[in-house]
Amino acid sequence: MEYKIGLIHGDGIGPEIVNEAKKVLDSVCEKYGHTFTYENLLLGGASIDATGLPLTEETVEKAKSCDAVLMGSIGGDAKTSPWYKLEPSKRPEAGLLGIRKALGLFANLRPAYLYNELRAACPLRDDIIGDQGFNLIIVRELTGGLYFGERKTEEVNGVTTAVDTLSYNENEIRRIARRAFEIARKRRKKVTEVDKANVLDSSRLWRKVTAEVAKEYPDVELENMLVDNCAMQLVRDPKQFDVILTENMFGDILSDEASMVTGSIGMLSSASLNESSFGLYEPSHGSAPDITGKNIANPIATILSAAMMLRYSLNLDQEADAVEAAVQKALSDGFRTADIYSEGMKKTSTTEMGDVIAENV
Amino acid sequence: MEYKIGLIHGDGIGPEIVNEAKKVLDSVCEKYGHTFTYENLLLGGASIDATGLPLTEETVEKAKSCDAVLMGSIGGDAKTSPWYKLEPSKRPEAGLLGIRKALGLFANLRPAYLYNELRAACPLRDDIIGDQGFNLIIVRELTGGLYFGERKTEEVNGVTTAVDTLSYNENEIRRIARRAFEIARKRRKKVTEVDKANVLDSSRLWRKVTAEVAKEYPDVELENMLVDNCAMQLVRDPKQFDVILTENMFGDILSDEASMVTGSIGMLSSASLNESSFGLYEPSHGSAPDITGKNIANPIATILSAAMMLRYSLNLDQEADAVEAAVQKALSDGFRTADIYSEGMKKTSTTEMGDVIAENV
Numbered sequence: 230m231e232y233k234i235g236l237i238h239g240d241g242i243g244p245e246i247v248n249e250a251k252k253v254l255d256s257v258c259e260k261y262g263h264t265f266t267y268e269n270l271l272l273g274g275a276s277i278d279a280t281g282l283p284l285t286e287e288t289v290e291k292a293k294s295c296d297a298v299l300m301g302s303i304g305g306d307a308k309t310s311p312w313y314k315l316e317p318s319k320r321p322e323a324g325l326l327g328i329r330k331a332l333g334l335f336a337n338l339r340p341a342y343l344y345n346e347l348r349a350a351c352p353l354r355d356d357i358i359g360d361q362g363f364n365l366i367i368v369r370e371l372t373g374g375l376y377f378g379e380r381k382t383e384e385v386n387g388v389t390t391a392v393d394t395l396s397y398n399e400n401e402i403r404r405i406a407r408r409a410f411e412i413a414r415k416r417r418k419k420v421t422e423v424d425k426a427n428v429l430d431s432s433r434l435w436r437k438v439t440a441e442v443a444k445e446y447p448d449v450e451l452e453n454m455l456v457d458n459c460a461m462q463l464v465r466d467p468k469q470f471d472v473i474l475t476e477n478m479f480g481d482i483l484s485d486e487a488s489m490v491t492g493s494i495g496m497l498s499s500a501s502l503n504e505s506s507f508g509l510y511e512p513s514h515g516s517a518p519d520i521t522g523k524n525i526a527n528p529i530a531t532i533l534s535a536a537m538m539l540r541y542s543l544n545l546d547q548e549a550d551a552v553e554a555a556v557q558k559a560l561s562d563g564f565r566t567a568d569i570y571s572e573g574m575k576k577t578s579t580t581e582m583g584d585v586i587a588e589n590v
Numbered sequence: 591m592e593y594k595i596g597l598i599h600g601d602g603i604g605p606e607i608v609n610e611a612k613k614v615l616d617s618v619c620e621k622y623g624h625t626f627t628y629e630n631l632l633l634g635g636a637s638i639d640a641t642g643l644p645l646t647e648e649t650v651e652k653a654k655s656c657d658a659v660l661m662g663s664i665g666g667d668a669k670t671s672p673w674y675k676l677e678p679s680k681r682p683e684a685g686l687l688g689i690r691k692a693l694g695l696f697a698n699l700r701p702a703y704l705y706n707e708l709r710a711a712c713p714l715r716d717d718i719i720g721d722q723g724f725n726l727i728i729v730r731e732l733t734g735g736l737y738f739g740e741r742k743t744e745e746v747n748g749v750t751t752a753v754d755t756l757s758y759n760e761n762e763i764r765r766i767a768r769r770a771f772e773i774a775r776k777r778r779k780k781v782t783e784v785d786k787a788n789v790l791d792s793s794r795l796w797r798k799v800t801a802e803v804a805k806e807y808p809d810v811e812l813e814n815m816l817v818d819n820c821a822m823q824l825v826r827d828p829k830q831f832d833v834i835l836t837e838n839m840f841g842d843i844l845s846d847e848a849s850m851v852t853g854s855i856g857m858l859s860s861a862s863l864n865e866s867s868f869g870l871y872e873p874s875h876g877s878a879p880d881i882t883g884k885n886i887a888n889p890i891a892t893i894l895s896a897a898m899m900l901r902y903s904l905n906l907d908q909e910a911d912a913v914e915a916a917v918q919k920a921l922s923d924g925f926r927t928a929d930i931y932s933e934g935m936k937k938t939s940t941t942e943m944g945d946v947i948a949e950n951v
């Protein structure tokens with residue numbers, strides 16, 4: 230089959246890790262007889278350098294012409310980052326919020342699980358991890374809530390006041406809730422909806438709509454949890470979770486917490502999907518300016534994001550399985566980039582890791 | 591000296607643990623020649639039972655006549671809870687939000703640290719905890735932000751929409767920031783201000799005002815951190831933090847995460863202070879309906895909350911030190927309630943623990 234894939238190389242280590250993911254995709258094409266054509270899209274620093282803006286209409290239009298977009302991380306942490314050419318208020322957050330909205334990417338999926346080979350990197354004690362490890366996925370609403378509400382900063386009687394607005398309507402909640410239940414159905418059939426329903430009106434609406442959606446999925450268990458409690462439970466016993474469903478800001482916080490709980494954030498992928506099958510795929514980690522250009526970054530999160538792309542946007546389940554198995558084999562064979570290295574393993578560069586995994590496909 | 595102390599016994603295990611804290615306070619009075627008189631105040635379930643409301647004007651007025659208020663936890667988790675007599679929207683959250691506002695308790699202090707004796711309970715690996723353990727305090731703004739913003743749920747063209755508002759003005763931020771810097775000055779002289787300034791206007795104001803306040807405290811280091819990153823760092827390396835300063839909702843989430851990271855939430859106290867020296871003191875944990883009436887709850891968080899009360903509201907530093915030392919001695923001597931029990935230690939009931947600590951004062 231033929232597919233057109235957008236590539237956003239991104240900032241920092243972004244270009245390095247996207248190249249490795251592309252190697253793996255080339256290998257998939259060869260083995261399974263597909264043709265992928267690639268379109269380079271500008272976002273973040275590269276876009277600011279080229280156009281003065283973090284996101285342009287051109288990038289949005291090109292993205293729409295693709296079947297899916299694969300992205301390295303973007304970020305403006307580097308001292309030399311082009312992000313600094315813009316005022317903070319012009320960055321949000323260097324095009325990422327804009328492209329999510331423009332492409333309708335309301336469903337953010339962030340898996341967090343522990344590779345048995347990487348248990349030693351997990352900050353939790355062995356008895357908490359348990360024999361089976363843990364494996365959860367956060368389904369975060371990505372185009373509503375505080376991130377996209379009205380905001381203003383104004384002086385009232387000489388006192389500066391800043392206001393952000395958290396708004397959700399039932400349709401926004403229903404569509405993401407359905408996604409979460411669909412995903413749970415293919416997993417361990419449990420959805421934990423997370424909110425602050427003892428205080429917020431928006432959270433009470435989340436609880437109500439989620440309960441309605443749950444009736445459409447009688448085979449899936451629904452549990453409600455307060456966000457403060459969830460932040461505790463992720464540390465106390467991450468095994469208890471299967472699918473966590475939550476709004477934009479809570480999802481931001483909890484998914485980063487969950488990925489750190491695994492201890493190997495260099496391994497974690499993410500997908501941001503729209504109503505149909507289109508999606509933007511990116512690693513969960515940042516652009517790591519401190520290790521840029523050293524050929525030591527871990528490309529696995531991006532390679533696994535490419536696997537998610539094969540599965541969710543291109544409907545190539547078998548190929549996605551093959552990429553995931555190729556990553557697993559690289560780990561079993563002892564290949565380790567610096568971030569996940571432990572004694573006795575084979576220290577592996579970014580490009581070597583890409584080669585090994587492409588070879589394994 | 592003479593002091594008047596309000597007591598809110600609260601729900602679930604609340605009355606049991608407040609009684610033990612009172613024992614310890616009695617012992618302080620005896621040893622140091624003070625007189626404490628107590629006034630019982632109704633809040634939460636007890637208030638709903640007596641008046642139909644979670645909080646009444648009478649409770650607010652009585653509280654104002656006291657030098658400080660000590661509270662057991664309140665909570666409506668029990669199947670038989672009087673909270674269920676009220677619609678969820680009438681509960682927020684069973685009087686707690688109302689009393690915070692009515693008494694102007696804008697500064698919530700929540701220490702999270704590891705007792706060397708209780709390292710085994712900590713969910714983090716030994717190498718992450720480090721030799722010295724960790725000791726941080728979260729300074730959470732408690733009367734602003736999403737919790738107290740305008741909210742509404744309405745139908746627009748047949749679609750239900752719910753809105754909450756996150757608003758802060760510079761004065762609200764300045765006063766809590768000053769508190770955080772004052773506290774840091776007496777500790778390790780580092781404030782980490784946590785926000786989402788790459789997205790929210792309110793967060794950008796937090797960053798700006800905090801930077802201004804920092805100039806008044808040149809001896810204290812200020813660092814800014816995004817909330818998603820902070821949620822990661824608390825798991826990755828809690829040692830890095832001294833004072834975390836943040837807004838209401840972020841503080842809610844992060845302080846619960848931090849207390850779970852210690853692994854012994856039954857040990858953690860909290861204080862909610864107003865502009866002067868008045869404060870409401872309560873354990874960080876909940877009302878634990880499942881163990882109510884069994885004489886097994888851990889009263890230490892409440893006893894340490896009483897110590898905070900001695901220190902912050904009554905200005906009795908020496909007495910506060912004595913209570914903290916008494917708790918430390920009970921631990922060193924091997925006394926353990928069920929929640930912190932480990933092999934070889936002395937299993938201790940709620941009332942025994944109160945006796946031991948009162949005796950140690």
Ligand SMILES: CC(C)[C@H](C(=O)O)[C@@H](O)C(=O)O
Nearest residue numbers: 321322325326481788789818
């Ligand atoms: C960069 C930032 C705006 C973004 C977010 O908070 O959504 C990031 O933290 C993420 O989680 O993708």
Ligand SMILES: CC(C)[C@H](C(=O)O)[C@@H](O)C(=O)O
Nearest residue numbers: 427428457682683686687842
């Ligand atoms: C009960 C609830 C409203 C409260 C809060 O979120 O403030 C509690 O979680 C706390 O942290 O004191």
